[in-house]
Amino acid sequence: MTEEKIEYWRNPIVPEMELSTASFRHFEFAQHVHLDYHIGVVTQGGQKYQHKGESYHLGKGCISTLNPDEAHNGQSLADEGYQANVMSIPVEYVAQITSELNISEQFFSSPLSWAPDLYRAFLHLHKNLTSPHAIQAQLQLETSLIAFATELFERYGSVQVTSQKRQALSYRQITDIKAQFHDEIHNVFQLEGLATSVGLSKFQFLRQFKTATGMTPHAYLKRVRLEYAKKALAKGEAVIDIAQQVGFFDQSHLNKAFKQAFLVTPSHFQKRVI
Template sequence: MTEEKIEYWRNPIVPEMELSTASFQHFEFAQHVHLDYHIGVVTQGGQKYQHKGESYHLSKGCISTLNPDEAHNGQSVEEEGYQANVMSIPITYINQITSELSIREQFFSSPLSWAPDLHQAFLHLHKNLTSPHAKQAQLQIETSLMAFTTELFERYGSVKKLSHQQHALSSQQVVDIKSQFHDEMHNVFQLDDLAASVGLSKFQFLRQFKAATGMTPHAYLKRVRLEYAKKALAKGEAVIDIALQVGFFDQSHLNKAFKQAFLITPSHFQKRVI
């Protein structure tokens, strides 16, 4: 690895959030601070850095959680260099999440944690946020980002809880949301709109829907789409037409989701059942 570079993205789903991928071999970060929360992982090699007088080694399976205004540096552990993915989350977004969690103070207690599950979740989320199809997958991405950020703070944050009474999602409202997914599965749903329709914040709606159904809104909607796709395939309809009818933005995305769920491609399934 010889090329030193950083590539940046922004996603309209969280306009102030900065996303980056980097490859470094000899470049070293001097002592510096950030204005936002910096979450990062390495995908190759390792990075070492100094933080409040302690040395840390960021390797695969670990996740770096740096609070705003905390000084640190950074350099490669190995001569071959390292690759890293970083997500810079604005304070305003974190404040929204922690407010919904009834947290009075929010900061990470350590700049580095061993968390293979969150390492993988971060990579998947980062990939989705930097995808050219991100806008079409907004419900999925918003759900994943909220769940990931919440898990980070609940697992590694130093927090003080406040008591807070929340409006509950009623059984009828759950039924109404499900019916909307069934009746309008071809539509692009926005988490803001779904939450507003039942008088909840996005975060409250996400948590309460999952508590009521055992699935996130995105996961439920995706499964509904796949179930209807199976029925259409059994009737002999064209795969590309089915993809659009049930809400996937092209045939390849239906193929990927279908195989992940049923271990067979839509075309192979159709041949088996007709």
């Protein structure tokens, strides 16, 4: 690791959110603050930083949760340097999440936590948010982002979550949403539009849909697409055409999703049923 490098991205699902990947060896961050919540992990090596007079070591399996306007610095833990992925989440977006969780104070109680499961979830989410195909997977990405941020604040927010009664989706509303997925299977759906159609916030809709169906909207839609793909394969249609018909980016994305769900590729399945 010899190059000092940092790259930045934005994603339209939260336009103000900043995403970055960095590789540092000698570069040191002087004492500084951020305007947003900075969530970060290292993918190679380790980083050390000072925060409120305490020293912290960020390594694999740990997640850094820095609140806005909290001074800290940063440098490599060893001579070999380190690589890091960072997500800068706007204050306004966090305010929506903590409001849904009934958390009155919006800050993390610790700047560093050992959380291997969230570490892995963060890396997967960061990779997908910075993918060239991100614009075509908005429902999946926003669902994943809300789930990740919600879990982060439920675990490490400074105030315990209290129960709060939520408006429930009616049977008719659930049926209408499902019908929309079936009828417009090839469309790109957005969480905002689905929630607005039933008079709920994105966060309320996501939770209520999962409560009613046992699945997130994205997971439900993905499975429906795969079921339609199986029917089309059984009719002898070309895999590349099916991918577009049922809403996958391309044939490779259909292949990957199909194998994850059914343990065989679409081509293998088609050979067995025709």
